[in-house]
Amino acid sequence: MRHRVLLTVLFLNLLLGELVTAREDQSVLFFAGQSREEFADYLTHVCEQGNACPRPVGAAFYTSLHGNGFERPHANAPGDNHQDFWYLQSVYKPLMVQVALWMSPEELAKVNQGEFDVQVEQLVDRLAQSGQRIFLRIGYEFDGPHNRYQPNEFVAAYRKIAKQARRASNIELVWHSFAMLPTYQERDVMAWYPGDRFVDWLAISYFQVSDDGYHAGPNRQRIIEIAKAKQKPVMIAEASAIRYTVTQKAAQGKSYWDYWYKPFFDLIESTPEIKAVSMINVNWDSQAQHRVLEWGDARIASDGYVLKQWREKMHAPYWKSVRYIDQ
Numbered sequence: 001m002r003h004r005v006l007l008t009v010l011f012l013n014l015l016l017g018e019l020v021t022a023r024e025d026q027s028v029l030f031f032a033g034q035s036r037e038e039f040a041d042y043l044t045h046v047c048e049q050g051n052a053c054p055r056p057v058g059a060a061f062y063t064s065l066h067g068n069g070f071e072r073p074h075a076n077a078p079g080d081n082h083q084d085f086w087y088l089q090s091v092y093k094p095l096m097v098q099v100a101l102w103m104s105p106e107e108l109a110k111v112n113q114g115e116f117d118v119q120v121e122q123l124v125d126r127l128a129q130s131g132q133r134i135f136l137r138i139g140y141e142f143d144g145p146h147n148r149y150q151p152n153e154f155v156a157a158y159r160k161i162a163k164q165a166r167r168a169s170n171i172e173l174v175w176h177s178f179a180m181l182p183t184y185q186e187r188d189v190m191a192w193y194p195g196d197r198f199v200d201w202l203a204i205s206y207f208q209v210s211d212d213g214y215h216a217g218p219n220r221q222r223i224i225e226i227a228k229a230k231q232k233p234v235m236i237a238e239a240s241a242i243r244y245t246v247t248q249k250a251a252q253g254k255s256y257w258d259y260w261y262k263p264f265f266d267l268i269e270s271t272p273e274i275k276a277v278s279m280i281n282v283n284w285d286s287q288a289q290h291r292v293l294e295w296g297d298a299r300i301a302s303d304g305y306v307l308k309q310w311r312e313k314m315h316a317p318y319w320k321s322v323r324y325i326d327q
Contacts, residue, residue: 026320028268031098031278033060034238035081036073039091042281045301046310050324053314057322058096058135059088060238060278065107065119070126077288089130093325098135098174098237098278099127103157105148108139111157120164128168135276136165137174137237141205142192144178151191162198176203176237179220189222201276202227203237208244209263224273233275239264240280241306243296253305261306265313 032042039059047053061069062083068074069083076083088097101123103111110116127134138158142149158175165171175198177189193199204220227234241260243249251259268274283302284295301307 026318027275028318029058029096029276029320030054030056030314031058031060031096031276032056032281033098033278034062034280034282036084036087037081038281039088041299041301042279043091045299046281046307047314053311054319054321055092055324056095057320058098058133058276058278059091060100060280061085061088061097062100062102063123064102065111065116065123067119067122067126080287080289081282085126085130089132094132094322096133096135097130098137098235098276100137100140100176100237101161103139105150105153108149108153108157111160112153120161124164124168124171127165127171130170132170134168134171135174135201135235136171137176137203138162138165140174140176140203140237141178142176143183143187143189144180145182145184147178148184149192151187154192155194158194159198162194172200173198174201174203174235174237175199176235177205177219177223179204179206179218179223180208181217181219183219189219190226196230196232199230199232201233201235202230203235206236206239206264206267207242209260220267224271227273232273234271234273235276235278236268236274237276237278238280239278240282240284240295240298241300242284242293242298244294249296252303256303257306257309261309269316269318 032039043049043055047055049055063069070085073082073084075081088095107116111120127136138161139147139149139154141147142154162173165173175194183189202223204223206220208218210217224234241256248256248259268277281299283297283299284290284293285297300310
């Protein structure tokens with residue numbers, strides 16, 4: 001009996017050791033966003049230009065097949081924050097960029113019909129010429145009811161864009177699930193899968209911690225299990241500590257940390273497949289585009305307790321660090 005207990009303890013120690021090792025090898029990339037102003041706010045008020053905690057190794061950028069944010073700063077609604085690729089090329093180097101390519105259901109069909117061939121080629125050329133490591137999320141949150149993507153249309157359009165992207169050695173392809181149930185038309189996420197050779201990363205969104213206050217619930221574990229089976233890394237491509245329900249709006253300090261941030265970091269620290277995390281540092285209610293969501297102020301620095309705990313977590317050994325060249 002004693003030997004059996006010792007063997008069990010040894011096995012658990014080895015298992016925990018493997019998890020700790022996986023989270024101590026500087027393997028997780030951290031991105032901030034999701035606009036120029038929000039990235040700058042993170043640099044100034046959260047990490048204090050690297051003095052309070054390490055600077056992000058990457059930033060989030062959103063665009064469309066119309067080239068938004070490349071030639072000039074672009075705000076989706078007047079007065080809102082900007083998508084600005086030039087800024088992300090100049091703020092400091094090296095800076096990785098995860099690029100979200102939005103398409104409407106109608107545009108998926110036009111991609112498949114060849115109507116956007118020139119725009120797709122231009123997009124790939126711009127990303128290739130940047131010289132930055134690019135993570136391209138084609139038709140992000142493909143399974144979300146808000147996108148209304150038919151699987152066959154999405155798969156065909158994704159593959160067409162992916163084939164162009166494969167021309168560039170600095171572009172990695174990200175298949176990004178909304179990771180919530182029910183999916184659009186209640187299909188399994190694999191209905192939208194374009195095939196292993198077109199996917200370098202699997203990704204999930206992380207907004208709701210549970211189904212509290214929603215008519216939906218997280219579907220993250222399904223994506224993580226697919227990633228395990230396919231031996232591909234996972235990115236938390238969009239995350240924000242939204243304040244949607246009455247309980248969430250009222251929570252402050254430790255109670256809100258325990259409600260949203262602790263489960264968030266628990267997932268990262270217990271899931272070796274997660275190799276990248278992107279945080280949306282935003283006051284949702286301050287923007288015309290997002291005010292209707294009523295998600296509140298999710299800026300990390302808006303709560304002193306959250307800010308202190310966040311900075312401590314960002315010193316964890318699993319975050320990948322890089323040497324920056326300041327511009």
